[in-house]
Amino acid sequence: EVVLTQSPATLSLSPGERATLSCRASQSVGKYLAWYQQKPGQAPRLLVFDASNRAYGIPPRFSGRGSGTDFTLTISSLEPEDFAVYYCQQRTNWRITFGQGTLVDIK
Amino acid sequence: QVVQSGGGLMQPGGSLTLSCAASGFTVSNNYMGWVRQAPGKGLEWVSVIYSGGDTYYTDSVQGRFTVSRDNSRNTVYLQMNNLRVEDTAFYFCARGSQLGGWFDYWGQGSLVTVSS
Numbered sequence: 001e002v003v004l005t006q007s008p009a010t011l012s013l014s015p016g017e018r019a020t021l022s023c024r025a026s027q028s029v030g031k032y033l034a035w036y037q038q039k040p041g042q043a044p045r046l047l048v049f050d051a052s053n054r055a056y057g058i059p060p061r062f063s064g065r066g067s068g069t070d071f072t073l074t075i076s077s078l079e080p081e082d083f084a085v086y087y088c089q090q091r092t093n094w095r096i097t098f099g100q101g102t103l104v105d106i107k
Numbered sequence: 108q109v110v111q112s113g114g115g116l117m118q119p120g121g122s123l124t125l126s127c128a129a130s131g132f133t134v135s136n137n138y139m140g141w142v143r144q145a146p147g148k149g150l151e152w153v154s155v156i157y158s159g160g161d162t163y164y165t166d167s168v169q170g171r172f173t174v175s176r177d178n179s180r181n182t183v184y185l186q187m188n189n190l191r192v193e194d195t196a197f198y199f200c201a202r203g204s205q206l207g208g209w210f211d212y213w214g215q216g217s218l219v220t221v222s223s
Contacts, residue, residue, distance in 0.1 A: 034209035036150075043199055043213035044142075044150065065211060087150050091208025094163040096140065096152035 002026055002092050006099035014105040019075040021102045023088035030069045032090055035064055035073045038101075039084045047086075048073060078104070111200050114217030118166045121190050125217050127200030131178050133213075138203035140200040140210060143196035151196075154185060155203070168194075198216060199200045 003026040013019055023033065023072055028088040031051040036044035046055040048064035061076045075082055083106050113125035127139065141153040153175040154164045162174050173186045183200060198217050201210035 032208055036210075038150075041200075043216055045213070046209060046211050049204065049211075050210040055211065063153075089150075089209065094155065094157075096163070096208070097154065098142075098150040098152065101149045 001092055001095055002029060002097050004088050004090060004097055004099035006086075006088060006102045008102060009100075010103045010105060012105055013078055013106050014107045015080055019082070019104055021075075021086055022106070023066075023071040023073070023099050025069045025090060029090045029092060031067050032092075033044070033064075033066070033071050034089045035058055035062075035080075036087045036089065037084050038087065041065050044087065066089040075104075109200055109202060109212050111198075111214035111217045114118060114198070114219050116220045116222065117190050118190055118223055119190060121155040121221070122186070122188045123190065124187070125185040125198055125200070125219070127214055128183075129181050129183070129202070132191075133178075134181050134202075134204065135178045135213070136182055137205055139174075140174065140203055141185050142201055144199070144216075145193075145196040147177050148196075153198070156183060162179045187219070189198055190202060190219075192221050192223075195221045 003039045005024045035048040038044040052062045052064045085101045088102050110128045127172045138157040140155040156162045156174045171189045178188045200214040202212040204211045
């Protein structure tokens with residue numbers, strides 16, 4: 001099973017600041033990594049797929065990069081609505097795993 | 108769109124079935140997954156059913172949960188048997204993208220509480 005480790009657990013920032021979230025896989029997943037945003041009481045929302053492709057309707061301030069075992073989600077300038085929990089996810093063969101999440105909260 | 112139903116309070120050892128009705132796409136043309144989230148915790152993949160009918164489960168529910176679909180109703184189900192306290196969670200149904208291993212549309216979630 002591929003284990004995804006996200007860091008940091010919590011990121012405290014102010015609106016307008018840049019957020020950099022990390023996701024490290026226990027073995028190579030190629031480019032096959034997705035990122036989701038989840039707000040309290042809501043279902044997750046797909047942000048990025050295949051490491052660097054923004055999902056439909058996702059603003060360009062969200063960007064993903066990486067391959068193999070190291071991936072990054074960057075929010076270039078935080079908007080008030082971006083404060084949420086972010087998860088990475090991969091699928092290897094049929095098994096799917098999620099990272100434990102990074103909370104981006106308001107400083 | 109994915110609309111879920113089911114959920115509720117169950118005793119340990121009980122059974123419950125969650126439903127996930129799709130509109131705007133055909134469930135049999137996609138893979139459909141179930142993901143759960145215990146209160147205050149992260150996301151955990153539970154099960155998936157592929158377009159060809161293959162099904163897979165995370166180890167902790169293998170043998171107790173069954174995922175299925177009714178093509179005529181365009182609906183996916185998660186039958187949960189022998190429920191345990193640790194199965195308490197919000198359960199989300201999600202559509203897998205035809206292009207790869209991510210979930211692009213999610214249901215609103217169903218709360219399953221297992222308690223005596």
